[in-house]
Amino acid sequence: MSSAILERQANSQGLPGLKSFRGPFLVLLVFAVVIPQVHSDYLFDAILTPFLAISLAALGLNLLTGYAGQVSLGSAAFMAVGAFAGYNFLLRIPGLPLLAGLAFAGLTAAVIGIVFGLPSLRLRGFYLAVSTLATQFFVQWALTNISWFSNDDTSGVISPPPLHLGGFALDSPVRRYLLCLGVVAVLTFLAMRLVSGQTGRALIAVRDSELGARVLGVKVLRTKLFIFAVSSFYIGVAGALWSFAYLRTIEPDGFDLDRSFQILFVIIIGGLASIRGAFLGAAFIVVLPLLLSRAGAILLGPGFDSGLVDLVQKIFLGALIILFLRLEPAGLSALVGRLRIRRNAT
Amino acid sequence: MAGAAIRLSGVTLSFGGILALKGVDLDIHAGDIHAIIGPNGAGKSSLVNIICGIYRPEAGSIDFDGQHLSRMETGRLAKLGITRTFQNIVLFKGMSVTQNVMMGLTHKTRSTPWGQIIGSARARREEAHAYEIARAILARLDLTQVQDRAVNTLSYGAQKRVELARALIAGPRLLLLDEPMAGMTAGEKVRMIAFIREAQAHSGVTVILIEHDMGVVMELSDRITVLDHGKRIAQGTPSEIQVNPDVIDAYLGVAHADDGDDAVLAA
Amino acid sequence: MSAWSFFFEVLVAGLAAGIMYSLVAIGFVLIYKTSGVLNFAQGAMLLFAALTFVSLHERGMPFLYALAITFLVMVILGIAIEKFVLRPMINQPPITLFMVTLGLSYIIEGSAELIWGTQVHGLDLGIQDEPMQIAGVLVSQFDLFCAAVAAVMVAALTILFRYTRIGLSFRAAAEDQYAALNIGLRLPFIWAAVWATAGIVALVAGLLWGARTGVQFSLSLVVLKSLPVLVLGGFDSIAGAIIGGLIIGATENLAQVYLGPYIGDGIDSWIAYVVALGFLLVRPSGLFGQKLVERV
Ligand SMILES: Nc1ncnc2c1ncn2[C@@H]1O[C@H](COP(=O)(O)OP(=O)(O)O)[C@@H](O)[C@H]1O
Ligand SMILES: [Mg+2]
Numbered sequence: 039m040s041s042a043i044l045e046r047q048a049n050s051q052g053l054p055g056l057k058s059f060r061g062p063f064l065v066l067l068v069f070a071v072v073i074p075q076v077h078s079d080y081l082f083d084a085i086l087t088p089f090l091a092i093s094l095a096a097l098g099l100n101l102l103t104g105y106a107g108q109v110s111l112g113s114a115a116f117m118a119v120g121a122f123a124g125y126n127f128l129l130r131i132p133g134l135p136l137l138a139g140l141a142f143a144g145l146t147a148a149v150i151g152i153v154f155g156l157p158s159l160r161l162r163g164f165y166l167a168v169s170t171l172a173t174q175f176f177v178q179w180a181l182t183n184i185s186w187f188s189n190d191d192t193s194g195v196i197s198p199p200p201l202h203l204g205g206f207a208l209d210s211p212v213r214r215y216l217l218c219l220g221v222v223a224v225l226t227f228l229a230m231r232l233v234s235g236q237t238g239r240a241l242i243a244v245r246d247s248e249l250g251a252r253v254l255g256v257k258v259l260r261t262k263l264f265i266f267a268v269s270s271f272y273i274g275v276a277g278a279l280w281s282f283a284y285l286r287t288i289e290p291d292g293f294d295l296d297r298s299f300q301i302l303f304v305i306i307i308g309g310l311a312s313i314r315g316a317f318l319g320a321a322f323i324v325v326l327p328l329l330l331s332r333a334g335a336i337l338l339g340p341g342f343d344s345g346l347v348d349l350v351q352k353i354f355l356g357a358l359i360i361l362f363l364r365l366e367p368a369g370l371s372a373l374v375g376r377l378r379i380r381r382n383a384t
Numbered sequence: 385m386a387g388a389a390i391r392l393s394g395v396t397l398s399f400g401g402i403l404a405l406k407g408v409d410l411d412i413h414a415g416d417i418h419a420i421i422g423p424n425g426a427g428k429s430s431l432v433n434i435i436c437g438i439y440r441p442e443a444g445s446i447d448f449d450g451q452h453l454s455r456m457e458t459g460r461l462a463k464l465g466i467t468r469t470f471q472n473i474v475l476f477k478g479m480s481v482t483q484n485v486m487m488g489l490t491h492k493t494r495s496t497p498w499g500q501i502i503g504s505a506r507a508r509r510e511e512a513h514a515y516e517i518a519r520a521i522l523a524r525l526d527l528t529q530v531q532d533r534a535v536n537t538l539s540y541g542a543q544k545r546v547e548l549a550r551a552l553i554a555g556p557r558l559l560l561l562d563e564p565m566a567g568m569t570a571g572e573k574v575r576m577i578a579f580i581r582e583a584q585a586h587s588g589v590t591v592i593l594i595e596h597d598m599g600v601v602m603e604l605s606d607r608i609t610v611l612d613h614g615k616r617i618a619q620g621t622p623s624e625i626q627v628n629p630d631v632i633d634a635y636l637g638v639a640h641a642d643d644g645d646d647a648v649l650a651a
Numbered sequence: 652m653s654a655w656s657f658f659f660e661v662l663v664a665g666l667a668a669g670i671m672y673s674l675v676a677i678g679f680v681l682i683y684k685t686s687g688v689l690n691f692a693q694g695a696m697l698l699f700a701a702l703t704f705v706s707l708h709e710r711g712m713p714f715l716y717a718l719a720i721t722f723l724v725m726v727i728l729g730i731a732i733e734k735f736v737l738r739p740m741i742n743q744p745p746i747t748l749f750m751v752t753l754g755l756s757y758i759i760e761g762s763a764e765l766i767w768g769t770q771v772h773g774l775d776l777g778i779q780d781e782p783m784q785i786a787g788v789l790v791s792q793f794d795l796f797c798a799a800v801a802a803v804m805v806a807a808l809t810i811l812f813r814y815t816r817i818g819l820s821f822r823a824a825a826e827d828q829y830a831a832l833n834i835g836l837r838l839p840f841i842w843a844a845v846w847a848t849a850g851i852v853a854l855v856a857g858l859l860w861g862a863r864t865g866v867q868f869s870l871s872l873v874v875l876k877s878l879p880v881l882v883l884g885g886f887d888s889i890a891g892a893i894i895g896g897l898i899i900g901a902t903e904n905l906a907q908v909y910l911g912p913y914i915g916d917g918i919d920s921w922i923a924y925v926v927a928l929g930f931l932l933v934r935p936s937g938l939f940g941q942k943l944v945e946r947v
Pocket of ligand 1: 399402403404422423424425426427428429430431944945946947
């Protein structure tokens with residue numbers, strides 16, 4: 039590997055520096071202005087909205103795992119907390135604006151994140167990873183078994199309230215998509231700012247050498263809890279968007295361990311410690327199943343067994359994880375970075 | 385800022401029953417370059433780690449700059465003005481050289497994360513200032529050429545210098561250097577000696593230097609402490625140490641199997 | 652029935668379940684001890700073994716033949732994983748290797764079901780499961796059998812580690828990989844052997860678990876039951892895996908029976924984690940894990 043590439047890699051793994059936000063802004067423009075012209079409910083409902091929610095969750099996990107090095111296997115639990123908290127706030131406080139509901143959803147997840155982040159003060163590596171599973175199982179159990187959270191609804195499947203934004207009904211796929219886009223854009227911008235400053239460096243320092251960070255005066259414990267809170271906030275908001283804008287139902291089942299792994303896979307494939315990586319990885323993970331089932335339909339004819347496709351997809355995903363970890367540990371983000379260097383060079 | 389004095393008294397440390405330090409006294413004068421020498425496993429690094437609060441001594445106390453402490457707190461080191469380099473390089477490999485060096489100013493940060501996100505005046509001022517003096521110190525240590533590279537792409541010797549830059553950036557009062565020249569070429573060593581000298585002359589910082597190369601030790605240090613098997617066997621000026629019979633015994637008498645070939649009195 | 656004998660029955664049933672967890676945990680410990688990899692795919696290997704055996708047996712292959720072939724398959728699988736997946740990734744940080752095994756578990760689970768189908772199979776090992784009265788407490792024969800198997804396995808592994816040449820190399824490799832390489836131990840061979848052994852352990856655990864719960868996809872989830880055991884016992888201690896398993900199994904069952912009515916159903920999904928976590932906060936390196944001071 040040439041040193042130019044390594045350099046880029048370090049920059050994408052580390053900090054974007056004070057580079058302009060022009061590139062991301064152009065991408066945002068395309069997503070906000072050009073894409074909504076497309077008339078396809080399927081595109082917004084089945085692809086773009088889940089893509090944005092997953093991206094946001096992955097962004098949150100990347101702050102925690104990619105930047106600060108704290109591996110979490112419990113992301114889905116925080117999505118669930120966000121979804122249920124958002125639901126309950128909107129339900130129980132009449133007239134609460136939607137954005138405030140989302141913010142409260144994130145804050146609730148952040149509080150839970152701090153509580154379940156406490157073990158990180160004593161535990162490292164595998165011990166911490168396993169302890170985050172406690173979050174996963176406990177939260178899922180609590181949301182299933184304590185009926186207050188689902189407003190004593192016995193069916194187990196509850197619907198979010200109709201979504202309004204300042205008198206504007208978010209009642210079409212495009213509008214729900216635009217809500218997600220707006221929220222994700224703002225939070226992404228804040229995250230980019232966060233990681234490019236002193237705090238961002240402190241996160242990476244804690245990841246790369248806790249001892250070194252401590253010797254230099256980084257408040258390691260505080261930094262860890264801080265990033266647990268921020269990460270959980272992001273993931274909580276992502277969970278609320280996922281339920282409100284994409285699924286249109288709220289249930290604990292969708293936020294299981296497989297979802298947690300999925301978010302983890304997104305950041306591995308997209309690129310650890312990379313904001314861009316969260317989006318690239320999410321795009322990959324959301325589109326892959328659609329492509330595979332298309333391929334299945336073409337190869338096996340219309341009556342193919344969808345269970346079979348699921349299995350193939352599973353194997354495929356597992357293989358991809360291994361391949362990425364082995365061949366491109368910095369993920370799609372690094373690949374894209376290299377392509378850009380090459381293009382600039384020619 | 386002037387250098388600080390530090391004194392360790394009766395420091396004892398063990399790992400799982402193995403005594404690494406046995407009642408060691410260490411008296412370091414403000415503004416000195418004080419070398420600690422001794423064969424591998426003598427307890428030199430352990431002593432530095434105790435000063436950093438990384439290892440906890442079972443007995444003994446520390447006087448730093450007039451404060452009497454039974455134990456140091458790692459998190460407060462930087463505030464006290466104590467910085468260090470590590471025997472096995474500790475750099476943040478996900479960052480560039482400049483960013484690594486900027487980390488040396490962590491304890492001076494006053495801006496909040498939120499201030500940094502929205503770009504408050506204070507956050508921007510701090511960031512610009514940190515960047516600027518990081519660049520300046522990198523220039524002083526001849527690292528300008530590599531200042532934007534990922535730190536783990538640098539040569540070993542250059543990485544050691546980045547560590548030194550990070551330790552110097554905040555203007556420490558006590559600088560701990562654990563084998564800063566190990567693995568360096570002769571040319572690199574000469575430059576490193578010049579850097580340490582210059583830093584010392586520049587700010588009067590007290591330096592504790594662990595080093596195996598006796599030429600370097602004799603040339604740089606004002607005073608020397610000799611450790612062997614966790615005990616202090618001598619302390620004095622270079623010329624006193626050179627003729628100290630215990631030191632000559634410990635080094636030239638083939639007393640220990642673990643001395644290694646680096647424990648030769650070269651001077 | 653008196654409250655006490657009921658208590659003892661709950662306790663014994665819990666201990667028995669704990670042994671089942673230990674059986675899985677031992678597979679983890681083996682690999683962790685020698686190569687520092689936390690092998691999340693252990694559960695998938697267990698599923699693969701049980702499914703292969705049952706499918707061969709159901710297709711008319713005699714018990715012993717099916718066992719022998721599955722044995723071979725698992726040895727080959729273990730060696731293949733080591734050689735083609737993990738060896739090329741040597742020197743990567745442990746957490747990366749962990750994620751690799753996560754990917755591996757997806758591949759193995761998917762393949763197992765792709766090859767053998769997704770239906771549930773019953774598995775009869777020909778062991779009676781009638782409760783026996785021992786000292787006034789009812790104990791299941793099958794549980795006793797599992798305990799005996801676990802004991803034999805631990806004894807065999809102990810002998811292997813302590814008294815054979817290869818076992819000594821295992822231990823040397825565990826102590827210090829570089830030193831082991833320097834004194835000329837053939838680490839790749841050792842790792843391959845360890846993975847093969849882990850495959851065999853997965854087979855044993857898979858058969859017992861399969862006989863208990865039926866052979867189906869959820870078998871691979873037993874890995875989630877054994878993780879708290881590992882946390883409690885330390886990732887590198889076989890004794891810890893056994894004792895951790897017993898503690899987790901017992902507390903889990905007791906909590907379920909005595910606390911369940913107050914807290915709610917299904918607390919077994921997390922109670923083990925809470926026990927392990929509470930314990931960890933007091934002893935961060937587990938019951939038997941070594942306490943190390945980071946070298947600086
Ligand atoms: N973190 C540690 N854990 C266990 N033993 C240690 C640790 N650090 C140092 N030791 C032991 O303490 C003794 C002194 O080591 P050290 O201070 O590193 O010596 P030196 O720096 O003089 O070579 C050695 O026997 C070493 O093995
Ligand atoms: Mg040393």
